[in-house]
Amino acid sequence: MDGGGVEGSTTAAWMERYQQMYERATRHPFTVSIRDGTIDLSAFKRWLSQDYLFVREFVAFVASVLLKCCKQEDNSDMETILGGVASLSDELSWFKNEAARWGVDLASISPLESNLEYHRFLQSFNEPEISYAVAITTFWAIETVYQDSFGFCIEEGNKTPPELLGTCQRWGSADFKLYCQCLQRIADRILANAPADTVKSAEEAFIRVLELEIGFWEMSSCRS
Template identity: 35%
Template sequence: MLKRLLQKHDRLWNDATRHPFLEGCQAGTIRPEQFNTWLTQDYLFVVEFTRFLANVLAAAPVAHFDVLLGGLVAIKEELNWFREKARERGLNLEAEKQATCEEYTQYLASWGVKPYPVQATALWAIELAYNQGWQLPGQMTAPYDEFADRWGNPGFTEYVKCLERQANESWQTASEGVQPQAEAVFCEVARLERDFWQMAFSETG
């Protein structure tokens, strides 16, 4: 079912996962201040994403707990990793959210009260965008290969596949009114992911 969303909205998804920011990381041409903007804002996003993931767990059937709990455990390590990278780069993680990040995190909060199939679709789409985005350009040059490995490694890829299976299961019992909501959220994730990459160029600081 979810694969149909990727096919139906292929151009939108392509924009979400193939972006000059990622190409610049692959080529080593991204400017440090651009990457630092993305890194700081992504940390702020992940803080709110953690809350969203907890809401998904609260709405999920018990059979889906193991995968989601695994995601929460990984998020704890990821937040610490972000803080380590920020220290290495001398970045202030207490920065204000920029407009794009603020918009995305507000959507995250609103999705946390949606029916579970909508939440599961959003979670899968967010994680898939990172998984594909960091893989598709090809082998990254240092130091960006570390970031590509975090979201492009086989373990994370398998996690995304598990999220896809769970979201597909939730669609099977969803009412007709819920499925259009899930599709709309998928499209919003794609748009917001595209804009988040672009933020590194348009809102550097």
């Protein structure tokens, strides 16, 4: 398919095939409790500080995706990914401001086990053998879980506490959704031209992201 849309695409097919797991990642009790207004603020602060450490690691991951992109013969996706790297600079500042607002001292935080597990997964993309197709699919999946999770917190009928709306807007906004759709179109185009074993690896990476995202919410809720 080459209409630029996402319906009927490889990634859309996976979202359907693994719908249950996708829902566990994007409608997790942690984010649903933000939407309900029943969120435990100590859990929110745990998420905030752990996600700051995640994003620091994510910078290196996105840089590795950018590097793989630049090595492609057709590197027309470069600007989109470069934009992603650039926006993480603003994101790190946002985390620092937000942490100060909540009285969280980021200097004294160390990563919990589920976060470390996610770090190891992200670091594995430094290997030049990991293809651009797998990397860009992983990048899309990671961003999309947050977009869908936080987008739900600002959809109609939400009771999200006003002091958490900024967080939800960061990933739930219409602009961030467009950005995720742009990543999805890139992933689908690359996958459409990739060999079957690469597509299989990308599918496995998609599932792994869902597992790791569920683990991250569990960790934040202190359920694990």
